[in-house]
Amino acid sequence: MAALKALASQLIAWVLAGVGWSLLGQPLAPSLTLAVLQAALAASIGALLRSERWWIAIHLLFSPALVAALRLDLPPSLYLAVLAGLTFVFWTTFRGEVPLFLSNRTTAEAVLGLLPRTNGLKVIDLGAGTGGLLRQLAQARPDARFTGVEHAPLPWLAARMNARGLANLAIERGDIWRRPLAGQDVVYVFLSPRVMPRLWEKARAEMRPGTLLVSSSFPVPDIAPEQVIEVPDRRGTRLFCYRM
Numbered sequence: 243m244a245a246l247k248a249l250a251s252q253l254i255a256w257v258l259a260g261v262g263w264s265l266l267g268q269p270l271a272p273s274l275t276l277a278v279l280q281a282a283l284a285a286s287i288g289a290l291l292r293s294e295r296w297w298i299a300i301h302l303l304f305s306p307a308l309v310a311a312l313r314l315d316l317p318p319s320l321y322l323a324v325l326a327g328l329t330f331v332f333w334t335t336f337r338g339e340v341p342l343f344l345s346n347r348t349t350a351e352a353v354l355g356l357l358p359r360t361n362g363l364k365v366i367d368l369g370a371g372t373g374g375l376l377r378q379l380a381q382a383r384p385d386a387r388f389t390g391v392e393h394a395p396l397p398w399l400a401a402r403m404n405a406r407g408l409a410n411l412a413i414e415r416g417d418i419w420r421r422p423l424a425g426q427d428v429v430y431v432f433l434s435p436r437v438m439p440r441l442w443e444k445a446r447a448e449m450r451p452g453t454l455l456v457s458s459s460f461p462v463p464d465i466a467p468e469q470v471i472e473v474p475d476r477r478g479t480r481l482f483c484y485r486m
């Protein structure tokens with residue numbers, strides 16, 4: 243939906259900017275002034291469509307950056323390579339779900355403090371990114387078994403590399419929504435506000451009573467957590483803990 247709004251804002255702005263530019267008797271060729279006009283229109287249309295703030299910023303930058311890049315006369319293969327790289331990193335983020343951003347070391351330490359001292363404890367990170375958090379946890383708790391699930395190819399590859407040499411850390415390539423949670427004692431997520439209601443339904447249906455769901459930064463709407471951990475990092479990360 244967000245991507246469709248963005249596309250509509252860009253297309254409508256290009257039509258309006260093109261018509262206005264022609265009425266002013268200007269030639270329809272790539273020009274920075276035309277791009278700035280289009281960007282202002284796209285941002286305004288985006289705001290009218292109630293797009294989120296970062297989309298407005300993207301609209302303001304997109305066409306001017308495009309015209310500036312055209313002036314650099316870069317080889318087309320470079321654009322293709324950048325597109326391929328971004329696709330392999332961000333995968334389905336364009337659907338407006340979950341982008342890649344990583345938990346920091348301080349957050350990993352706080353998560354470590356939440357893990358029960360049970361031998362053979364099973365912990366899963368749904369959407370494991372590059373696996374840095376799991377690596378830190380797996381090193382600190384050799385008695386526990388850690389699993390990461392990631393669908394984006396490049397982060398998954400990086401997570402596989404991060405897991406090298408750690409017998410208690412497995413990285414799976416797959417969709418978190420299809421990954422059963424029944425065997426897990428702790429489920430960690432750092433996803434997005436949008437998916438939290440769906441995640442809660444999945445956790446309630448699949449996690450055993452007494453097990454723990456830890457969500458970094460994003461609470462489950464309308465559900466009171468058992469506790470909230472304030473992580474002493476610069477982001478002001480909060481860990482929302484839900485007991486099943």
Ligand SMILES: C[S@@+](CC[C@H](N)C(=O)[O-])C[C@H]1O[C@@H](n2cnc3c(N)ncnc32)[C@H](O)[C@@H]1O
Binds near residue numbers: 332342344346397433
């Ligand atoms: C915000 S990052 C968190 C990375 C890691 N858990 C951490 O805390 O550092 C979210 C990750 O979830 C992945 N992801 C999003 N939707 C997914 C899905 N349906 N299946 C598997 N991975 C998914 C994204 O590719 C991204 O790497």
